[in-house]
Amino acid sequence: MANRTKSVSTTSIISRVVAATVGGYLAANLGAIVISYLIPGALANAVGVGLQISFLIYACAVLWVFSARSACRAWLGLLVPGICCTALILLLMPEGLI
Amino acid sequence: MIGSFRQSMSWLHTWTGLVLGWILYFVFVTGSAGYFDTEIDRWMQPEINFKGTGGDQAAMLGLAEQRLKQVAPDAVEWFVNFPKSREPFLAVWWLTEGSPETGKKGEWHNEKIDLDSGEPIVTRETGGGQLLYRMHYRLHYIPTLIAYWLISLCSLFLLVVLISGVVIHKKIFKDFFTFRPGKKQRSWLDMHNVLSVLPLPFHLMITYSGLLLLMTVSMPLVIGGSYGFDEEGQQQFFEEVFAEDGAHASGMSAANITMSELMPMIESRWGQGSLGYISIENRGDQNAEIHAGKKGFDGIATAPTLVFSAVSGELQRVVNSEVELALAAKFYEVMTNLHEGVFAGPMLRWLYFLSGLMGAVMIATGMVLWVVKRREKSVKDEHGSRGLRLVEVLNIGTIIGLPIAIAAYFIANRLIPAGIPDRADVEVLVLFIVWGGSFLYPLLRRLPLKRKALTGMRCAWVELLWLAAASYVFVPVLNLLTTDKHLINSITQGDWAMAGFDLTLMVFGGVFAIAALKVREIKNEVDQYTKELASNGSQGVVQ
Numbered sequence: 001m002a003n004r005t006k007s008v009s010t011t012s013i014i015s016r017v018v019a020a021t022v023g024g025y026l027a028a029n030l031g032a033i034v035i036s037y038l039i040p041g042a043l044a045n046a047v048g049v050g051l052q053i054s055f056l057i058y059a060c061a062v063l064w065v066f067s068a069r070s071a072c073r074a075w076l077g078l079l080v081p082g083i084c085c086t087a088l089i090l091l092l093m094p095e096g097l098i
Numbered sequence: 099m100i101g102s103f104r105q106s107m108s109w110l111h112t113w114t115g116l117v118l119g120w121i122l123y124f125v126f127v128t129g130s131a132g133y134f135d136t137e138i139d140r141w142m143q144p145e146i147n148f149k150g151t152g153g154d155q156a157a158m159l160g161l162a163e164q165r166l167k168q169v170a171p172d173a174v175e176w177f178v179n180f181p182k183s184r185e186p187f188l189a190v191w192w193l194t195e196g197s198p199e200t201g202k203k204g205e206w207h208n209e210k211i212d213l214d215s216g217e218p219i220v221t222r223e224t225g226g227g228q229l230l231y232r233m234h235y236r237l238h239y240i241p242t243l244i245a246y247w248l249i250s251l252c253s254l255f256l257l258v259v260l261i262s263g264v265v266i267h268k269k270i271f272k273d274f275f276t277f278r279p280g281k282k283q284r285s286w287l288d289m290h291n292v293l294s295v296l297p298l299p300f301h302l303m304i305t306y307s308g309l310l311l312l313m314t315v316s317m318p319l320v321i322g323g324s325y326g327f328d329e330e331g332q333q334q335f336f337e338e339v340f341a342e343d344g345a346h347a348s349g350m351s352a353a354n355i356t357m358s359e360l361m362p363m364i365e366s367r368w369g370q371g372s373l374g375y376i377s378i379e380n381r382g383d384q385n386a387e388i389h390a391g392k393k394g395f396d397g398i399a400t401a402p403t404l405v406f407s408a409v410s411g412e413l414q415r416v417v418n419s420e421v422e423l424a425l426a427a428k429f430y431e432v433m434t435n436l437h438e439g440v441f442a443g444p445m446l447r448w449l450y451f452l453s454g455l456m457g458a459v460m461i462a463t464g465m466v467l468w469v470v471k472r473r474e475k476s477v478k479d480e481h482g483s484r485g486l487r488l489v490e491v492l493n494i495g496t497i498i499g500l501p502i503a504i505a506a507y508f509i510a511n512r513l514i515p516a517g518i519p520d521r522a523d524v525e526v527l528v529l530f531i532v533w534g535g536s537f538l539y540p541l542l543r544r545l546p547l548k549r550k551a552l553t554g555m556r557c558a559w560v561e562l563l564w565l566a567a568a569s570y571v572f573v574p575v576l577n578l579l580t581t582d583k584h585l586i587n588s589i590t591q592g593d594w595a596m597a598g599f600d601l602t603l604m605v606f607g608g609v610f611a612i613a614a615l616k617v618r619e620i621k622n623e624v625d626q627y628t629k630e631l632a633s634n635g636s637q638g639v640v641q
Contacts, residue, residue, distance in 0.1 A: 008109075029317060029319040029320055032323075033320055036323060036324055037323070037324075042338075043324055043338070044339050044427075045426045046426075047320060047321055047324050047335060047426075048339065048425075048427060048430060049425065050323075051317055051320050051321070052313065052426065055254060055257065055306065055309045055310075055313075059254060059257045059258050059261060062254075063107075063261060066107075066109070066110040067103050067106040067107065089323065097323075097324075
């Protein structure tokens with residue numbers, strides 16, 4: 001397996017590590033907040049579900065970042081859902097939160 | 099990232115595993131020890147005499163209340179814990195009053211009571227097994243918050259390593275039954291695979307639930323999204339989720355009955371010796387309550403609890419099981435209970451312990467595999483690249499050094515005189531100094547050999563494994579020399595927690611000795627091979 005691999009540039013690796021740790025973290029938070037807004041019923045329950053799913057989003061984001069063909073695509077794949085989530089959050093946010 | 103999806107996952111698995119392996123190994127080893135935290139606590143406080151778990155509970159409660167009256171007359175809560183199988187001694191706990199003005203929170207204190215004299219048992223100051231247990235999530239010597247974040251991040255990436263490991267694993271079921279000893283790299287890989295696949299459900303559960311346990315620290319924004327980003331919002335969330343059962347203090351003082359006065363009523367209802375604990379909350383208040391919990395319930399199912407008014411002595415309610423929880427809270431409850439395993443009996447507790455150790459060895463073999471693979475590409479270079487040397491030193495220092503350091507912690511517990519200031523801290527210091535030394539040893543080992551770095555490190559592997567074997571066998575011997583709680587006495591008294599500790603450490607000694615023999619075999623082979631290479635200068639490839 002190893003002999004067929006081409007070497008990866010250091011910049012690409014650093015970029016992906018940042019995307020995975022920081023970008024993945026933000027994506028997990030944004031995704032979890034949207035989920036907590038969409039779940040009906042008691043607020044504490046909805047937030048609890050969001051919190052517990054957030055780690056799955058984070059893990060998936062990391063897997064995505066390191067499987068994407070280029071670092072650029074990896075970032076894009078985080079940014080687009082991230083922006084969508086942010087828009088949804090602004091739309092659904094309870095009044096007077098900030 | 100590189101080639102196919104599986105190749106990307108392989109890269110991710112290899113490098114994330116390597117970077118986080120050392121800290122995760124620490125977490126798995128100390129966390130596994132944590133499953134026997136109270137047993138280790140007991141071993142590290144040999145002043146406590148084993149008196150079994152039976153006895154007259156009413157008399158015990160009398161002693162406990164007498165002591166509490168003396169030592170904590172103003173405490174807001176008293177808690178009496180009756181002898182149980184894992185904690186065969188009478189313990190009293192009390193909560194001091196916090197002050198809302200200064201923001202100082204109330205603190206819990208505890209003492210163990212001697213059943214003959216009613217006096218508190220004076221024990222040596224020690225971090226005990228609790229310290230090892232606590233280290234697995236809050237590390238040591240660094241701020242709590244940073245530790246929580248670091249551990250959360252590592253756990254998240256462990257989840258990623260586990261998932262990517264499953265992806266790159268083509269024959270997950272076949273490898274379940276595959277082990278080819280004596281085949282160098284293949285053996286390491288087989289061992290890594292068996293230890294990963296067999297307890298995979300445990301690894302996934304323990305990693306994910308570990309993340310959940312710290313989620314309010316690691317993911318505060320998610321709470322903020324609904325409750326506001328200030329401290330007040332976080333507080334409100336906690337109050338809604340962890341709504342405590344029980345009345346709040348009214349602020350009006352009232353005379354309380356003693357807990358002992360209720361004993362006849364409790365014993366006529368449940369029978370003698372049936373209590374696990376009894377406590378009085380909001381002492382001296384109109385709303386003071388006495389809670390009596392039945393013995394034999396820990397963790398998943400809440401103990402049936404009788405709740406009395408501490409003013410009138412009337413039975414107010416019987417709590418039989420958990421309050422009906424919402425979905426999220428229920429899931430959290432199940433996962434975290436599974437993680438902590440408080441409910442586990444002896445057999446299940448051993449299974450937990452062994453699963454945790456399998457996790458540690460999974461990580462260790464993975465890191466060894468990293469070195470072996472790279473080593474085979476450059477067999478002639480006995481000096482090794484800088485990266486290879488670094489990883490090898492960290493591997494030796496972590497994989498064998500940590501167990502040696504923990505043995506040193508136990509040895510320090512027996513040798514440091516009782517009563518010196520900050521004794522518990524000195525014990526921990528010994529642990530970390532010994533651990534630090536085991537990183538230096540492989541670095542310095544080549545000096546007397548006048549040979550290349552990797553030769554010295556192979557020697558260090560074998561010698562440190564022997565040292566580990568010797569120190570684990572030495573601990574029970576030292577216990578015999580310094581206390582009356584040694585193996586012979588604990589077996590004749592039926593004190594299986596104490597005996598179990600000594601026996602387990604002896605088994606560990608044996609396992610390290612076997613490992614030393616095995617690794618010495620490998621070392622001799624490699625030594626022979628490199629010598630041949632050096633003498634005839636021929637191009638050679640391993641196997």
